[in-house]
Structures are given as structure tokens and as C-alpha cells.
Amino acid sequence: MNKQIIFKKRPVGNVEADTFELQNNPIPELKEGEILIQNHYISLDPAMRGWMNDTKSYIPPVGINDVMRSGSIGKVVKANKHPIFKTGDCVTGWGGVQQYIVTNGENYYKVDDKLAPMPMYIGTLGMPGMTAYFGITQVGKIKEGDIVLVSGAAGAVGSVVGQIAKIKGCTVIGIAGGKEKCDYVVNELGFDAAIDYKSDDLHEALKEKCPKGIDVYFDNVGGEILDAALTKLRMHARIVICGAISQYNNKVKVKGPSNYLSLLVNRATMQGMVVMDYAKDYGTAAQEMGMWMAQGKLKSKEDIYNGIENFYETYQRLFTGNKKGKLVLKVIEE
Amino acid sequence: MNKQIIFKKRPVGNVEADTFELQNNPIPELKEGEILIQNHYISLDPAMRGWMNDTKSYIPPVGINDVMRSGSIGKVVKANKHPIFKTGDCVTGWGGVQQYIVTNGENYYKVDDKLAPMPMYIGTLGMPGMTAYFGITQVGKIKEGDIVLVSGAAGAVGSVVGQIAKIKGCTVIGIAGGKEKCDYVVNELGFDAAIDYKSDDLHEALKEKCPKGIDVYFDNVGGEILDAALTKLRMHARIVICGAISQYNNKVKVKGPSNYLSLLVNRATMQGMVVMDYAKDYGTAAQEMGMWMAQGKLKSKEDIYNGIENFYETYQRLFTGNKKGKLVLKVIEE
Structure with a gap:
């Protein structure tokens, strides 16, 4: 089963709790060329507020009854003849506020979670x-x-x-x-x-x-x-x-x-x-920033909260300012 | 004698008639290296309104009791050993709203009034x-x-x-x-x-x-x-x-x-x-625009009013929109 935060209602002004609904839905079967990713961490960003509005912007708004959009990092737990990703790969992309996602892997990037902790890949290296x-x-x-x-x-x-x-x-x-x-x-x-x-x-x-x-x-x-x-x-x-x-x-x-x-x-x-717009140069930038981190010139700070059921409360911290550094929600259950 | 429009009072909001005063003052003697220019036409521009405010901008505000700033075109009527300009030269610069100006010629440019009518040099070619x-x-x-x-x-x-x-x-x-x-x-x-x-x-x-x-x-x-x-x-x-x-x-x-x-x-x-900021390239631009004019591709329209005593009424046309093309005031008396 897959715990998901569903976008239920377009907010006007402040985002209220009934904007979202926590649902527990079955995970669909993998088709050929698809992977199943278990999300470990979800990125919380001010841009999320804009994605909730039904206005022309740089990406379409989140649809009512869709999983709330977010950046994410996790691991491939199953692959059905996928040309790029295999089980065990650590991948980051637009996984949404949910515990699992089935995808063809488009717009996902493989990262090395031995070089840096996972949350950093949706923060300073994301x-x-x-x-x-x-x-x-x-x-x-x-x-x-x-x-x-x-x-x-x-x-x-x-x-x-x-x-x-x-x-x-x-x-x-x-x-x-x-x-x-x-x-x-x-x-x-x-x-x-x-x-x-x-x-x-x-x-x-x-x-x-x-x-x-x-x-x-x-x-x-x-x-x-x-x-x-x-x-x-x-x-x-x-x-x-x-x-x-x-x-x-x-x-x-x-x-x-x-x-x-x-x-x-x-x-x-x-x-x-x-x-x-700069996606083709992410790799070069990440390399340079990784080097600065290794040299101690660039510090990265993540503020990590726990549990997908706490999504709404954690999201609010973006706007109250009650956080330190990059706001991250851990959604994997141990 | 020199009829001048003197800036008397900083306006708040709309510019009222008592912002300016028409004065008739004697023309000072020329020192060595100076020229006397008789202004033929004065340029009226929306930017004038900004120059009346006592705020930091791209040029200092017009001082109280100074001649109102404006672009101008006219002819050198006297020169006292000037290295560049001589009597009869047609020159354009910041002559102000007055009939004559004594200057060392700084920021004045010589133009050819046989190639184009004078008002055009404070309009499309200015x-x-x-x-x-x-x-x-x-x-x-x-x-x-x-x-x-x-x-x-x-x-x-x-x-x-x-x-x-x-x-x-x-x-x-x-x-x-x-x-x-x-x-x-x-x-x-x-x-x-x-x-x-x-x-x-x-x-x-x-x-x-x-x-x-x-x-x-x-x-x-x-x-x-x-x-x-x-x-x-x-x-x-x-x-x-x-x-x-x-x-x-x-x-x-x-x-x-x-x-x-x-x-x-x-x-x-x-x-x-x-x-x-583009002053060094004015010449090149004027040449290209002159060529377009000669080819009939670029039209220039000046809306010319007459008499320095009508300055305030003419200035108002900038803001009422009651004008066609470049607003110009003829200040030379025939």
C-alpha cells in the first residue's frame, strides 16, 4: 500500500488543512519499461503554493485529486525491463508527496547516496x-x-x-x-x-x-x-x-x-x-558545488521532519519561517 | 535682452502655472572661449517633470530660480575665441527654456540645418x-x-x-x-x-x-x-x-x-x-536614421508651437496628450 497526500481543493489565500487528504492506495502493477520507486524524502518548497493555483505558469497546476507535486529522493525497489534504472538505484525526481511511485523514469536522475546523504540531493545538490x-x-x-x-x-x-x-x-x-x-x-x-x-x-x-x-x-x-x-x-x-x-x-x-x-x-x-531551464548543466553545477562542500566552503543544512501524515504541518513551516535551512519530510517508514 | 522661463517652485502633483516665471534679463558679456547661442526651438519632453523633483535621479534636479532645463537647437550668434564653434554654426544641446545662452560649448553638437529642418534635430534626430x-x-x-x-x-x-x-x-x-x-x-x-x-x-x-x-x-x-x-x-x-x-x-x-x-x-x-549612456554612438545612429528617412521608411512629425510666453500652456500638452508627434516650442522672435 502507498500513503499519498492528495490535493483536494484549491486554496484561496492561506492553505488550510482540508486542501489535502491522506489516502492509502494500492500500488499498481509495473508495465514493461517501468520502475517502482520507494520515496525516502520529500522536498518542501515555497513554489508548491504556486502550483496549487489554477493560473498559467511555468508548469501546469496540480490537478484536483492528483497526488500533491513535490521533488523527492528514493530508491528503485522494482524494475520491469527498464533501460536505465535497476533495483537499488538511488534516484531523485518529481515523485510527489507519497511513499511509492510507478514511473517510466522520465526526469529522474541517478545519484550516489554514498557521496552525500539523501536529503542533500533535494537541497543544496538539488x-x-x-x-x-x-x-x-x-x-x-x-x-x-x-x-x-x-x-x-x-x-x-x-x-x-x-x-x-x-x-x-x-x-x-x-x-x-x-x-x-x-x-x-x-x-x-x-x-x-x-x-x-x-x-x-x-x-x-x-x-x-x-x-x-x-x-x-x-x-x-x-x-x-x-x-x-x-x-x-x-x-x-x-x-x-x-x-x-x-x-x-x-x-x-x-x-x-x-x-x-x-x-x-x-x-x-x-x-x-x-x-x-538549466537542467542540461545540473551535473556540472553539482560537481562544482560538491567540490566546494568538500573544501568546507559551502555548507548545507537540512531541517528534516518525519512522517507523511505530518505533511500539512511541515508545509506550514515554509510560510511561518519556523525552520532552519532546507525543509525536508521523511516519508519512508522504518 | 533674454526672455527666460525661470523655475520658481517645486510642484507637487500637477505642474501649476506658478511653477514658472517669465523673466527678461540682460545677456552677460562673453568671456574668452565662450559662445552666445540664440535658441530657435526648445524641446518639450515628459522627462522635464522628473527634473523638477528634488530626488536622486540620473541628473540633478533643476534648481529653484534656475532657467528651466530643456533640450534646444539654435545658432551661434557670437563667439569669443572658441576652439570649435563659430558664428553661424547651428548647434543643439541643453540650452534651457530661454532665447539666448552663453556657454563654453560643452555638450553641444554642431548639426547641418540644410540636411534637415531644425526641429527634427531635437526630435527624431535628437x-x-x-x-x-x-x-x-x-x-x-x-x-x-x-x-x-x-x-x-x-x-x-x-x-x-x-x-x-x-x-x-x-x-x-x-x-x-x-x-x-x-x-x-x-x-x-x-x-x-x-x-x-x-x-x-x-x-x-x-x-x-x-x-x-x-x-x-x-x-x-x-x-x-x-x-x-x-x-x-x-x-x-x-x-x-x-x-x-x-x-x-x-x-x-x-x-x-x-x-x-x-x-x-x-x-x-x-x-x-x-x-x-549612448552618447558616443549618437552619430552612427543619426546617420542610419537619416538614411531611413531619405528612403521614406522613417517618418518624423513635429508639433510646433510658438512663443516662449506660451511655454506653460505648451508643456501641459505633454500630459493631456493634446499634441501630435514631437512637441516643440519656437522661441526665436522674427
């Missing part, structure tokens, strides 16, 4: 890490000496963005919620400074921590923070639009950045990104 | 034309087959943007206010279609006129039109932020584009521009 890597290098186009501001700085993407920028010789200021997270990004991740958006006056703090302005702003949050960052742009600055978690549960219109004319004054660029 | 040229080619990065949307389509910048895009093989849709302007851009300038923002439903009209979406949006207006355009972006679309005339007289905060997350979904870019 989508969030890839988002950070390509976002800050390809869209943010950082170069040595740049002043880089990143929001969601203690999160799965932001923490990696900031560390990569440090590796590349930038000055890095993080924005995070609460003293503990701010201390973490400065003391453990090596950021140059941090701003606590929950207690600091944002404009005053930016003036103090970024007195020369910023060359790159990596935005995971949108809203007031994006608007404040716009006031600090240097000439030819780049804003990477990666997400807007502050706006995802809105019942009203998204808050547009009032200060966008700073783009004109400063000949600056605001550019959106979606990590899937 | 700042607005250069803004259009570099904005649509360098920032908009148009290529053959692109679908280009431009607001302020009958204006000094927008009309040239659209025509250049047509020359480069794009499909061009203009947005303008009123049937007359819409007819003008389609029938006289050769745009493929036009949307009348004053009477059409913007979203419906965009759906009808841009059924495949847009690759480039050249924005002169901001506000609701920018927000609507964002909903039509194709993958890797570019938005050129050239101006935001709908927001310049705001007493409240600028309306930020609510739909900016379309940049993320469509991996699109929004980039600001200021024409001065």
Missing part, C-alpha cells in the same frame, strides 16, 4: 541549490567585488546564493527573519552582515549595512523587501526574481514594486528565472 | 529619436519576427520605436490615446495594429491584437498599461523601461507593476535605460 547556483551566476552575473543582497538568506536557496557569492569574492548581506537566523548566516555561513526584517527598520538597516548600495539583489520574497532593495541599486544593478513568498498567500493583488523606476535611473535589470 | 533607437535595439534587443508592443505610440519616442521595429522585420502594435492617433500610427507610420487606451478594454484589446503574446514591450507610460502588458509576455520577453508618464504627476506612490511575477514565469527581463 533544485534549491541549482536555483541558487544558476540564479546568482547566470542571471545575477556576479563578479568579484560586487555587493550582493539576498532575501530568505537562511533558507534553502538564499543560504546557497550567499555562500556562492562569498566564494566568488563578493560582499554579501543577507535578510532573514529573527536573530537566530541572522546570527546563523553571519557566524556559520560567513555572510558579511545580516538584516532582521522582523525587528530592524528595513530602510535604516539597508542604509547602514549597504552604505554603497547594491550591485545584485537576489529576491526570494517580493513585497516590501523588494521595494526597499530597489532604492539601493547601484548603476547597472541586477535583480534576480526567483520567488515572492510574501505574496503567495495573498487574497488581494500581488504588491507590485512601487520603486521600479529605480531600474530606469540606474540602468538596472530585473529578470525572472526558473531552474528547469 | 534625444527622443536616440532614445527610441538605442532603447529598442540595445535594450529591447529586437530581432526579425519579434512581436513588439509600444505605448505612447504616437509620441516622439514611441512613433520612432515602432517604425524602427517595422524596419527590422517585427510585428508592431501601438498603444495611443484616441482614434486619431491610432489611425495615424497604423495608416501613416505603418504599425500593424493600434490599441486606443482611452476607449478600448485594454485586456480584451491585447488579447485580440497580440494573440500570440509579445516579445518586447517598450514602456513610456507605466501604470495600468505596464501591468496589462506584463500579462502578455512570451518566453524570454524584454520590457524596456523608458518612462512612466502616467505616474509623473502622482501625489501618491508610483503604482508598481502587480504582475511583475510574469517576469519569473516567462524568464523575462525588465530593464531601464537613459539615453545619455
Whole structure:
């Protein structure tokens, strides 16, 4: 049997518990060319909120009564004449919030769980890490000496963005919620400074921590923070639009950045990104990031919760900020 | 004597008549290396509104009791041992809203008033034309087959943007206010279609006129039109932020584009521009545009009013839209 989180109802604003339903369904038989994967860990990401909306986006919305979409990592437990994967392979892909999945293996990648623990492959070596890597290098186009501001700085993407920028010789200021997270990004991740958006006056703090302005702003949050960052742009600055978690549960219109004319004054660029576009280069990026990890230059932190029945409660932590690093749910039962 | 429009008072919201004062002041003596220019025509541009605000921008604000800043074209009527300019030269630069200016000639360019009428050198062959040229080619990065949307389509910048895009093989849709302007851009300038923002439903009209979406949006207006355009972006679309005339007289905060997350979904870019950055290439651009004009591919239209004492009334036409093409004020008295 397969415990699954089924998407039952499109939420308006905050996601309520009745958005999902835990079901226990039989596992279908494998057809030729298919594999059965047992999911060990599920990735929880702010993007999930967007996938629940019935609007045109970079991927179709999750359908009502479908398994809730998520990244995942697990092991192949059965294979029916599959050309690539065999029993025992550790694979990562879009397994969804469930314990098992039958698939033809499309969009799955084999990884080596002896080199790194499984949750890291859905964190720093997975989508969030890839988002950070390509976002800050390809869209943010950082170069040595740049002043880089990143929001969601203690999160799965932001923490990696900031560390990569440090590796590349930038000055890095993080924005995070609460003293503990701010201390973490400065003391453990090596950021140059941090701003606590929950207690600091944002404009005053930016003036103090970024007195020369910023060359790159990596935005995971949108809203007031994006608007404040716009006031600090240097000439030819780049804003990477990666997400807007502050706006995802809105019942009203998204808050547009009032200060966008700073783009004109400063000949600056605001550019959106979606990590899937860089899929062909994931391997190269993972290799480089693995090397940085081995050298102790890049730290990875996963916050792992347990039990598929706790999915909803764990998901909420994305929006309350009550987590440290990459949020992961263990769904395999031992 | 020199009739001058003096900037007396920073406006809040709409510019009232007491913002300016007409004065008649003596012309100072020329020092060595200086020239006296008699301004023939003054350029009226939406950017003037921004120069009146005491905020950090791409150039300092106009000072209280200074001559109002403007582009201008005129003739050198006296020269005191000037290394470059001599009496009779036709020159264009930042002469301000006045009949004469004494200057060392910095940032003035000599032009040939036998090749084109003087007003054209502050229109299509001047700042607005250069803004259009570099904005649509360098920032908009148009290529053959692109679908280009431009607001302020009958204006000094927008009309040239659209025509250049047509020359480069794009499909061009203009947005303008009123049937007359819409007819003008389609029938006289050769745009493929036009949307009348004053009477059409913007979203419906965009759906009808841009059924495949847009690759480039050249924005002169901001506000609701920018927000609507964002909903039509194709993958890797570019938005050129050239101006935001709908927001310049705001007493409240600028309306930020609510739909900016379309940049993320469509991996699109929004980039600001200021024409001065391309100054070193003005000559090349003017040559190419002059060639297009000679070939009948690029039309230039100036709307010329008369008399420096009518400056305020003429300036208002920028914001009421009661003008056709490039707004120019003749300040020389015959």
C-alpha cells in the first residue's frame, strides 16, 4: 500500500488543512519499461503554493485529486525491463508527496547516496541549490567585488546564493527573519552582515549595512523587501526574481514594486528565472558545488521532519519561517 | 535682452502655472572661449517633470530660480575665441527654456540645418529619436519576427520605436490615446495594429491584437498599461523601461507593476535605460536614421508651437496628450 497526500481543493489565500487528504492506495502493477520507486524524502518548497493555483505558469497546476507535486529522493525497489534504472538505484525526481511511485523514469536522475546523504540531493545538490547556483551566476552575473543582497538568506536557496557569492569574492548581506537566523548566516555561513526584517527598520538597516548600495539583489520574497532593495541599486544593478513568498498567500493583488523606476535611473535589470531551464548543466553545477562542500566552503543544512501524515504541518513551516535551512519530510517508514 | 522661463517652485502633483516665471534679463558679456547661442526651438519632453523633483535621479534636479532645463537647437550668434564653434554654426544641446545662452560649448553638437529642418534635430534626430533607437535595439534587443508592443505610440519616442521595429522585420502594435492617433500610427507610420487606451478594454484589446503574446514591450507610460502588458509576455520577453508618464504627476506612490511575477514565469527581463549612456554612438545612429528617412521608411512629425510666453500652456500638452508627434516650442522672435 502507498500513503499519498492528495490535493483536494484549491486554496484561496492561506492553505488550510482540508486542501489535502491522506489516502492509502494500492500500488499498481509495473508495465514493461517501468520502475517502482520507494520515496525516502520529500522536498518542501515555497513554489508548491504556486502550483496549487489554477493560473498559467511555468508548469501546469496540480490537478484536483492528483497526488500533491513535490521533488523527492528514493530508491528503485522494482524494475520491469527498464533501460536505465535497476533495483537499488538511488534516484531523485518529481515523485510527489507519497511513499511509492510507478514511473517510466522520465526526469529522474541517478545519484550516489554514498557521496552525500539523501536529503542533500533535494537541497543544496538539488533544485534549491541549482536555483541558487544558476540564479546568482547566470542571471545575477556576479563578479568579484560586487555587493550582493539576498532575501530568505537562511533558507534553502538564499543560504546557497550567499555562500556562492562569498566564494566568488563578493560582499554579501543577507535578510532573514529573527536573530537566530541572522546570527546563523553571519557566524556559520560567513555572510558579511545580516538584516532582521522582523525587528530592524528595513530602510535604516539597508542604509547602514549597504552604505554603497547594491550591485545584485537576489529576491526570494517580493513585497516590501523588494521595494526597499530597489532604492539601493547601484548603476547597472541586477535583480534576480526567483520567488515572492510574501505574496503567495495573498487574497488581494500581488504588491507590485512601487520603486521600479529605480531600474530606469540606474540602468538596472530585473529578470525572472526558473531552474528547469538549466537542467542540461545540473551535473556540472553539482560537481562544482560538491567540490566546494568538500573544501568546507559551502555548507548545507537540512531541517528534516518525519512522517507523511505530518505533511500539512511541515508545509506550514515554509510560510511561518519556523525552520532552519532546507525543509525536508521523511516519508519512508522504518 | 533674454526672455527666460525661470523655475520658481517645486510642484507637487500637477505642474501649476506658478511653477514658472517669465523673466527678461540682460545677456552677460562673453568671456574668452565662450559662445552666445540664440535658441530657435526648445524641446518639450515628459522627462522635464522628473527634473523638477528634488530626488536622486540620473541628473540633478533643476534648481529653484534656475532657467528651466530643456533640450534646444539654435545658432551661434557670437563667439569669443572658441576652439570649435563659430558664428553661424547651428548647434543643439541643453540650452534651457530661454532665447539666448552663453556657454563654453560643452555638450553641444554642431548639426547641418540644410540636411534637415531644425526641429527634427531635437526630435527624431535628437534625444527622443536616440532614445527610441538605442532603447529598442540595445535594450529591447529586437530581432526579425519579434512581436513588439509600444505605448505612447504616437509620441516622439514611441512613433520612432515602432517604425524602427517595422524596419527590422517585427510585428508592431501601438498603444495611443484616441482614434486619431491610432489611425495615424497604423495608416501613416505603418504599425500593424493600434490599441486606443482611452476607449478600448485594454485586456480584451491585447488579447485580440497580440494573440500570440509579445516579445518586447517598450514602456513610456507605466501604470495600468505596464501591468496589462506584463500579462502578455512570451518566453524570454524584454520590457524596456523608458518612462512612466502616467505616474509623473502622482501625489501618491508610483503604482508598481502587480504582475511583475510574469517576469519569473516567462524568464523575462525588465530593464531601464537613459539615453545619455549612448552618447558616443549618437552619430552612427543619426546617420542610419537619416538614411531611413531619405528612403521614406522613417517618418518624423513635429508639433510646433510658438512663443516662449506660451511655454506653460505648451508643456501641459505633454500630459493631456493634446499634441501630435514631437512637441516643440519656437522661441526665436522674427
